[in-house]
Amino acid sequence: MITNAEVASHLAELAALTTLDEGSSNAFRVRAYEAAARTVETLDQPVASMSEKELEGLRGVGASTAKRIRELVDTGRMAKLEELRARFPAEFVELTRIPGIGPKTAVMLRDELGVNGVADLRVALDAEALRGLPGMGPKTEENLRTALQRLGVGGKEKRTPILEATRVAGDVVAALSQVPGVIRVEPMGSLRRFRDTIGDIDVIAVSTGDPEEVMRRFVALPVVRQVVGYGARKSAVLSAAGMQIDLRVMEPAQFGAAAIYFTGSKA
Numbered sequence: 389m390i391t392n393a394e395v396a397s398h399l400a401e402l403a404a405l406t407t408l409d410e411g412s413s414n415a416f417r418v419r420a421y422e423a424a425a426r427t428v429e430t431l432d433q434p435v436a437s438m439s440e441k442e443l444e445g446l447r448g449v450g451a452s453t454a455k456r457i458r459e460l461v462d463t464g465r466m467a468k469l470e471e472l473r474a475r476f477p478a479e480f481v482e483l484t485r486i487p488g489i490g491p492k493t494a495v496m497l498r499d500e501l502g503v504n505g506v507a508d509l510r511v512a513l514d515a516e517a518l519r520g521l522p523g524m525g526p527k528t529e530e531n532l533r534t535a536l537q538r539l540g541v542g543g544k545e546k547r548t549p550i551l552e553a554t555r556v557a558g559d560v561v562a563a564l565s566q567v568p569g570v571i572r573v574e575p576m577g578s579l580r581r582f583r584d585t586i587g588d589i590d591v592i593a594v595s596t597g598d599p600e601e602v603m604r605r606f607v608a609l610p611v612v613r614q615v616v617g618y619g620a621r622k623s624a625v626l627s628a629a630g631m632q633i634d635l636r637v638m639e640p641a642q643f644g645a646a647a648i649y650f651t652g653s654k655a
Contacts, residue, residue, distance in 0.1 A: 389436045390461055392428050393562040394610050397555060398460055398469060399425035399453070401628060405472035408484070408491045423448030428457070436461045464610065478613070478630035479505035485549065487535045488528065496521060510536070547585035548631050554579065556627055557589050559611055560635070567605050569597020571640065576647060588632040592646055599637040606635050 403421035407413045427448045428435055435443060435457055443454035460466045482505060483494045497503035500521055501512050513533055518524045557575040564573045570593055574580070577590035593602050603623050607615045616632070617624040624634045638646050 389434065389566075390464070390610065391559075391562045391566065392431055392435055393559045395435055395457060395460060396425045396429035397559045397611060398466055399428060399457075400555065402456070402466065402469050402472070404484075405469070405476050405481070408476050408481070408494065409472060411492045411495065413491070420448070420450060420453060424450075424453045424457075460610070473613075473628060477504075478626075478628065482506055482630060483509060485552075486532065488531055506536070547587060548629075550579065550582065550584055550586055552629070553586035553589055553631065556611060556629070556631060556633070557591065560589070560591055560606070560609065560633060563609055564591075564593050564602060564605060564635075567593075567595070567597070567602050569595045570602060571596060572643065574647070580647075586631075588634055591633065591635045592643065593635060593637045594640055594643050595637055596640065602637050603635070 399421050403418050403425065406415065406418050406421060410418060412418070424446075427446050431446070440454045440458045443449050443457055444451055449457070456466055456468060480494065480498065483489050483497070483503070484491060486506075486509075489497070497509065497512070497518075501508075501517055503509050503512055509532070512518055513529050513536075516526075516529060518529050518532070519526055557579055561573045561575065564570055572594040573591065575589060575591050577588070578586050579589060595602055599620050603618065603620065606612075606623055607618060607625060609625075611627050612625045612633075613628045613630075614626040615623070616626055620637075622634070622636050624632060626632055636646065
């Protein structure tokens, strides 16, 4: 059964992509999805057990949002979200993580310069093409170059802000904690060290049961867009936002050593 955390994550992503669609984070539908995500995330009762009418009775959940929640619970997918994912792929959404590029600017860059991702942005910056757009100039280009370098966006050292990574990791932890035999699930690596930005999300699950059952649940999570590696004890997936999530399933006696090894003491 899909968890409240997973439903909230879908609503939050729907809000983020609707921001691009509407061109503003203050649009009514954006604020509606954000409010619904907050309500679902803090709700004690599983929304999967609630009817559409009951969902409409929740604070911040309107009729259309209730329909989308039931669609996700009943089918495992949300058609509107999939439509927006197709229109705004992860590579394009990544642009909006760069300070100075909001939804309207991202769409303008795509429409005017054919910038569909960070690689395209780097080419446009090298060609000094942005300074010809409304509201932009040499200083804008300089600031964006600095931001790209600081965040490591779009390269081998791609980083994700900790708040975004924490939400995704929380969804994974909540879902895997429900698998029979699992007694502990924790994020590792730079997320456990509370770094400002995160590379890959590393998760360890401790289980006394069948590790394959844990892995099957992991790769079937709604947050997963692509499975890049699958094994009985270790698997890796890409999230809808393009973050890599690595899961390792351990026996109880292995946890202590694994936590030290996979987290370390890097500053």
